Amino acid sequence: MTDTCDILISGGGIAGLTAAAAFGTAGFKVICVDPTPPITDGAADGADLRSTAMLQPARELLERAGLWEALAPHAAPLQVMRIIDAGGAEATPRVTQEFDASEISEQPFGWNFPNWLLRREMLARLEQLDNIDFRAGVSTKQLFTREGSAKVTLSDGVRVQTKLVIAADGRGSPMRAASGIGVHTQRYGQKALVFAVTHPIPHENVSTEIHRTGGPFTLVPLPDRDGKPCSAVVWMDDGRLAQNRMDVDVAAFEEEASLRSCHHFGPLTLVSRRQVWPIITQHAERLNAERVALIAEAAHVMPPIGAQGLNMSLNDIATLLDQAEARPDGLGDALMLEAYHKARYGDITLRVRGIDLLNRASQASSTLARDARAAGLGALYSAAPVRKLLMQMGLGMR
Ligand SMILES: Cc1cc2nc3c(=O)[nH]c(=O)nc-3n(C[C@H](O)[C@H](O)[C@H](O)COP(=O)(O)OP(=O)(O)OC[C@H]3O[C@@H](n4cnc5c(N)ncnc54)[C@H](O)[C@@H]3O)c2cc1C
Incomplete structure (x- = not known):
């Protein structure tokens, strides 16, 4: 036939x-x-x-595809992208920069949806x-x-x-x-662990990317869940470490994830299963x-x-x-x-x-490379035209 x-x-x-x-x-x-x-x-x-x-x-x-109208009520807007470098001796933020969509547009950078x-x-x-x-x-x-x-x-x-x-x-x-x-x-020996969390401190529509070693730990805003602020997490790390975290019991996993997030939104509570994706x-x-x-x-x-x-x-x-x-x-x-x-x-x-x-900069494990990354983030951010250009390029406007 x-x-x-x-x-x-x-x-x-x-x-x-x-x-x-x-x-x-x-x-x-x-x-x-x-x-x-x-x-x-x-x-x-x-x-x-x-x-x-x-x-x-x-x-x-x-x-154009007739999809937006049905999706819009579920959208979590991304107004600000925050990048934190926590690559020092302790897992605490040492450089924090915020890229605000209002600098280049009247709309948010985008909208987040569960797949x-x-x-x-x-x-x-x-x-x-x-x-x-x-x-x-x-x-x-x-x-x-x-x-x-x-x-x-x-x-x-x-x-x-x-x-x-x-x-x-x-x-x-x-x-x-x-x-x-x-x-x-190109392979990196790296995997992404994905899951959803609730947290006591509201995300205020800010997507937060925290760099230390092994890859970024990113919290992307989702609509509230059970009345609590909620985020989707992508935690990139060495493949073996990421795989091991799939089997760690929930309390220990939450503690490790909260530490890796520098307690930015307070203690994280796991509200989904965990999945691992090769990078x-x-x-x-x-x-x-x-x-x-x-x-x-x-x-x-x-x-x-x-x-x-x-x-x-x-x-x-x-x-x-x-x-x-x-x-x-x-x-x-x-x-x-x-x-x-x-x-x-x-x-x-x-x-x-x-x-x-x-991604290679984010994987950096040596102190020197991590320091260079933090300095680079500061330098890129401080020049307003460069900052705006980066935001426009990120959106695909350039
Ligand atoms: C952890 C993670 C987070 C991400 N976050 C973002 C993000 O925030 N924003 C963003 O833009 N992108 C993001 N991405 C990327 C994004 O998820 C992918 O680009 C997207 O899901 C891939 O879609 P796809 O349809 O190309 O591939 P897939 O989802 O892999 O779909 C391919 C489909 O093809 C089917 N298929 C396979 N063989 C056949 C066959 N012979 N005949 C017919 N069908 C077949 C499979 O069953 C499958 O359903 C992320 C990726 C990862 C890993």
């Missing part, structure tokens, strides 16, 4: 679901497949407990649109392309003929491999092959610093959508996909390199 569509999206992670909603809303006929049915309840086993800070420019795409909630609202949006066919429990298996179209065989035996395959199937992307596109990968930097050698476009982690993976990962993915989607709408007859042709590669590749490699450098 052969099905036809304009766009086949391989992967229904947050990037794939957003792409499906965006292209579906624009009127294209979309099939999106994923072997793992999305988990839309934060308390369920296997739920993605990470949160994603959608930066200011992301909002426009979420509006499981994003999935829930995205699936609800897909259900509203007749031209989107989301197939959970099905994966892409084989790819065959010609100049005029692609044929993809799915795990249930169905074949799909399409003009464009969007590979949103993650860091190990099977469609990227089937297209013969290689990757450059790598990776980018694809190209973003396109015949009838195939790579987006999101299929194209670029980086350490979770500065909320860049998914926000870059949304830029990938917005760029493809602009091109598809400008020339619908050329959907998926070589002209469109070459233009996509050219439009996105420079920005992707620049950001991948920048985040790699920041």
